[in-house]
Amino acid sequence: MNEFTFEDIASAQNMEQSFSVTVTQEMMRDFLKITGDSNPMHVDVGYAKQNGFPSCLVYGLLTTSFYSTLAGVYLPGKYCLLQEVSTQFAKPVFIGDILTVSGKVAETQETFKRIIIKARITNQDGKTVNRATITAGVLK
């Protein structure tokens, strides 16, 4: 886990961090169990195909949950206090997709030790599947 302080980030030029993750069937099952979102687009392959998709769509909020990891583990890491995530679901994500989650510091706000991160998630084909603006406090 990274332990970047506000000063570390403010003194760097647009610090960037990224990591990769593969979406699995087990993640989909766990997400269903946690949220109770049983919409057929996420659990019924036949229904997804009827609607023009090759298989079930991964929950959009499962994909965006990786922003929690981006902020809480990578940028800034340990001293993160997540305040806001504004996101756009640009393209569908499917089970087995390899996602790269990346973030770049766009702004630092000194008074409250807060950072604004421009983030995106791309798939194995390099296509952006999600964009976000993340606001996080930095405790140290």
Add this chain to the structure above:
Amino acid sequence: MTREEVFEKLNEVFRDVFDDEDIKVAESTNADDIEDWDSLSHINLVVAVEKEFGIKFSMGETQKMKNVGEMVDIILERTK
């Protein structure tokens, strides 16, 4: 900048931060008067005010300000 001009600009900032075109702040306006004025929106507000007026508040000032009038006092002092 006159006190009235600061209030005019502040009204725009408040309307933007709280997404409410009907907000009109006065000297005595405080967090009790605006429903969504919580600790997170207070941070958003202070940052927006800093950007609008090109000033910086100290952490102590952001905690001590009791109402909009006190915020205006600081803005006028910093923009002299």
